[in-house]
Amino acid sequence: MTDPLPPFDAARRLLFGVAYQMLGSVADAEDTVQDAWLRWSAADRGDVADPRAWLVRTTTRLALDRLTSARARRETYVGPWLPEPLLTGGALPSTGSATAPDPADEVALGEQVSLALLVVLETLSPAERAVFVLREVFGLPAAEVGAALGRSEAAVRQLAHRAREHVEARRPRFDADRRAHREVTERFLAACLGGDVGALLAALAPGAVLVTDGGGRSKAALRPITGADKVARFLAAVASGGAALPGLRMELADVNGLPGVAAWTDAGPFVAVSLGVADGLVQQVLVVLNPDKLSGLGAGAAPA
Template structure:
């Protein structure tokens, strides 16, 4: 048993990255990785020529099983469903820079939302091929399909993602500067400053899951979005120990908040032309474990 854990740990970040991008859930991804460990610890290593390939294949299949049941549960979800946010700043939920290299900007909430519209097989191929760069032969073995089928699935997935992926063109520094202005406006409850930071057609999507106050439909238009955010900020200001911070959320600058009771909210912004075009807000407390206890900054 002593030689099993080092081999597994060497690939743990990769396995979590695969499972998280397949499922959009930190908790489900962690469960899939734990189940992969149990299967690895019980496997006959004489039959395992390539531990990495075996572990990726096992984790992918476990994630596919979970994805099918998760989608069934989401049919009864209250309001819009968003993926679980994950802080990708070292020391704030992710232990070191190597973890960020595994997840990277491909793990943005905006992309994960698009991946939700793929079939499970298309999503698996996109994650394994486009995000992690696995060869078609390895993906084919993981999914139990031919290489030709994998290439066809990959082609459909790439076209689908390209057609639906939001066109946010801000570089990292510009994104950070816009996010800082947005955060300052939220903290100050400054409606005019919020309006100045938002594009006229800005869209706000909030995920409360029926657990906390949230909009049950997307909100469109700078004025409506600003007023909703100002109202949420006003209510949150009364919470004990509220800390609202610039944070790296899923690979890009975003906003996260904690109270004395724990994580409170995560926001991911879509930025283009110096303005916020999309605001994804996760308020469901069941989805905020990836925020840790706070204290990090982007």
């Protein structure tokens, strides 16, 4: 029989998932979990009745502190801001734990992790976002959420109700069927690899919307592009330009819980693409090109 994991290691994936969905940033989430580890290391363990709840509470409060400064930085961001993509199904990003992560571990991100949802979460207030992540994504009890935020259970339920309504009103309506999503993504990837505008048009809905995030570090559209023809031509141009990059490889990958596309060059991660699919067509294309946001892609693709 194997020995149980120390409390921090047992909660590590949950803590990263909470921080990541609170912040939309792999790097900030890693730093938050590192800070939680330092506080846990310095804490008087004898006063901690429930280590998991203590760690979640600490991580949530640290993430809320970071969220305020992160939002201020985004006001001067060049072009559209998208959350940092994360390959799901791969190894957990490193944290300050003294125990090395098991390569078989997967990041605990709950059922709702898509980039499209994270974009919507950006429109919530910090308190609403924290409650939505803890209650709706990870299913924590209202009492535990209230303790993390210093609010009553009644206040938590009110915040949760408001956050749910806000998210439902703004959340894109995409198909949940994974097999259909994968089939459309495969067609989309093949069209991109061939630089085939006609095949891209066949994969895109007439009103498809493309959002690219270059952050001023990579060539990207400074505004969303709407319409299948414009989107197809933009993607074909990007694929054509990328083909000249040394060692370029573009693959189907599990991006934030759904089949997507990721690419690497000899220099490292190049792009992550998340698709919104409905009625057998691509409705939304979210493209992250900012190299500062691609650490979650690691060195290669995880199975889609």
